[in-house]
Amino acid sequence: MDRNVIICRSILENPAVTQRELAKELHVSLGTANSLVKECLEKNLITAGKKKDSYELLPKGQALLDKHRVDGAVIIAAGFGSRFVPLTFEMPKGLLEVFGERMIERQIRQLHEVGIRNITIVVGYLKEKFEYLMDKYEVKLLYNPEYSKKNTLATIYHARHLFYGKNMYVLSSDNWMRHNMYHAYEGGAWYSSSYIEGETSEWCLSYNKKGRILDVFVGGTDQWVMYGPVFFSKDFSSQFLPVLEGYYHLPGTEQLYWEHVYMDMLSGEAAKRLPDVPQAKQEIDMFINRRPADEVYEFENLEELRRFDIKYQRHSDNEAMELVARVFKVPESDITEIRCLKAGMTNKSFLFKIREKQYICRIPGPGTELLINRRQEKAVYDALHGMDITEKVVYLDGETGYKIAEFYEGAHNAEADNEEEIKKCMALVRKFHGSGLKVDHSFDLKERIEFYEKLCKAHGDVLFEDYSVVRQQMSELLERLEGLGHKKVLSHLDTVVDNFLILPNGDVRLIDWEYAGMCDPLVDIAMCAIYSYYNEEQTDRLMEIYFERKPTMEERFTIYAHMALGGFLWSLWAVYKAALGEEFGEYTIIMYRYAKNFFRKCSSIVL
Structure with missing residues (x-):
């Protein structure tokens, strides 16, 4: 990480920035921040400002920043978001609102605030839902044809041409940042990180005094973990992408995240798996970007989103959730432990709990109204009622095909x-x-x-x-x-x-x-x-x-x-x-x- 870039950027954004603020931004001591400022003065990157306790950026400092200008952002939005069913049956996770603003729109707006307008959204599931963003924000859409079969390794692979020779943010459409953490300039590749006290199953980071990531490991106690946005510098991409391309073509990598490739490069495993790719043998630089508590949010499921935005406790704007609440005469907040079940050939279903009892809600799949007569289906269930042959149906709509039935715990x-x-x-x-x-x-x-x-x-x-x-x-x-x-x-x-x-x-x-x-x-x-x-x-x-x-x-x-x-x-x-x-x-x-x-x-x- 080029710390001179961070100091020059901070001064450009706020000429009256204090050394204490610089120390906090760089995660260094006040004395180290003072030494870094002196270094920038000696290199003629900055000079003392006309106002007391201020600095000005010199041409050499601006030239340094220009080399580190952020060229754009790629937002990953291709996945289904199974832990947010039934909301994601109707809407991609990134288009869900938090405090009245769609998560992906908040990120686009934050990027625009720092002058970043070259934004590409990689889409897949319900891709048509994102089309309006092209007109509203002048973004571009890139379709990932393998979104339903492969993980983010394949997503980056299909977007790789956007990274070569460019400094690019890599964002997830379903992240929410309390403050704008993006900048027009970045000092090197980084991964956002949050500190988690106690045990965690997240991907944890070890790093040296300068913040360079040394190792990535899954699970630990009291750890800084990978959490939120990422920045790929052009140097990072030139080394990382050839290795990722090699991994894409290896059998058994279909469900890997792109971070698996990076992890293997740090551990030396990538060099073993790709002996003919020179970049796999080189040390790769990415730095930890330690963020304050409660700044970055990756909502893991609907329960977490409910705790954050209480609107979802009362009204989720989702047809299935509204139906369940109406059938059981409860507020939506009483519908808990929601999880996706394996989608059938004609329907989608989710499991939920009310009053300590589990149920399944079936949502008819697209086009099934042409293939299945729901009135006839209801007539069959009515005929078999009380015979202990079918599942116990709580609700079945002969018009829409929505069905709610008891879940048999321990059945197979x-x-x-x-x-x-x-x-x-x-x-x-x-x-x-x-x-x-x-x-x-x-x-x-x-x-x-x-x-x-x-x-x-x-x-x-x-x-x-x-x-x-x-x-x-x-x-x-x-x-x-x-x-x-x-x-x-x-x-x-x-x-x-x-x-x-x-x-x-x-x-x-x-x-x-x-x-x-x-x-x-x-x-x-x-x-x-x-x-x-x-x-x-x-x-x-x-x-x-x-x-x-x-x-x-x-x-x-x-x-x-x-x-x-x-x-x-x-x-x-x-x-x-x-x-x-x-x-x-x-x-x-x-x-x-x-x-x-x-x-x-x-x-x-x-x-």
Whole structure:
């Protein structure tokens, strides 16, 4: 860190700056500050001012500052912010307000106050929400195509061209600074740091007397930790970025933060992993920027934000939170321990606690109103009410699809390769198949295939090269099944093992009845098989478990046919969802293979 730059900058910003203030800024003793000021006087960087106890910047001092002028800022805003659900289901974390001002706008405004207007925001999740900033503040947006799969190492990689040959701030959109800590000039690369008393799991720093960071380690007691903004000098970037680029291409680094690369450079690990990158072997300079207490805030979750800005205790401007408060007749402050659950293929969900009891709130995903009739879903839950088959639903809106249900503490999803658990699941399936319950709607495989087919074609094509041949094969199966004339009963249609909950007492519940309706009951056995990725042998065993006997040839044909049709249907569903920007990896191909493979098996069965 060039301390002369800090002294010249301080004098430029405030000619009457005192040596005590300089000592505080530089984290040195008053005597050292006095020596540094004398050094700047001797180098003709500054001179005594015309007013008493003031200084003036000389041309040499301004020339020194010009070499250290900040060229711009990159603000990282690509991530989802899972610890802020349900707020971040609707709004990126950086666009949340603190005391009536959006966090990212506060940082942009602070940058503008010191003359920094070259600002690029790296976006990903809900990227469209940031577009207005281009007009309001003349910022630029840079899209990170890997935001949902990789961490900030990849974010910096995609923005690396913005750093070479430049002095740049690296900011997080969801940080909040009480005071403006940015400057037009910086004396060297630094990482903002706050002191935490007691034990911490944050990334801790050790440093020498001049403030140069020597080591980064995770967790400690009474430590200065990485916290808040960062500054990359052009010298730092010229050494750091080639190493980061090398790490980006190494397998297993997808979930690393960019700080992992820096940590490895300090420890020597980077030199081992990248022996052909010269910069990995060099010592790298970054300094600690120790900030006063309560100046920098990185809100870890909604609970922390609530404590800081009490507005969020009363009213979060979030539809899901308002709904929960209304259903339970409590203020939003009573909704606690909120956390994101793994997003499903069609919905988003979060866990919360009220009065020491946990619940799950389901929020329908985008586009699901085209695919799922929520009134019909509600009719199914109403029909099954009180039978100890489904999860205990507290609230279900047949218009919006919002659902609140009790959370079963200690429950786990059934395992496809655990036969004892599968036996319990099939016993439950037999129970509602034989219950005699009826609803007014059916699940029609032929109609659903035609529906998804139209959706796919409206968004491009169905992609598979042999689609017309396989489509004709599916039509043949539909005709054969119709000829069998099987009775329709209430069926689930989404009997993936993940929808079966094994409770601590051994009971089973089947959740998520979104597709349920009157149908040939054997479709549930077929769907369980394909969702479990069962082969023919495993499927035959599943049939025996369900029937509690050997299946007849007609039953075997019916289940195989439904497996083929189900695979075909859900492959179309996945193609359509991919056209909307959601990707399910190999699932699409696996489902399509079920359609083809089990059509062939059906063709060999003579009834």
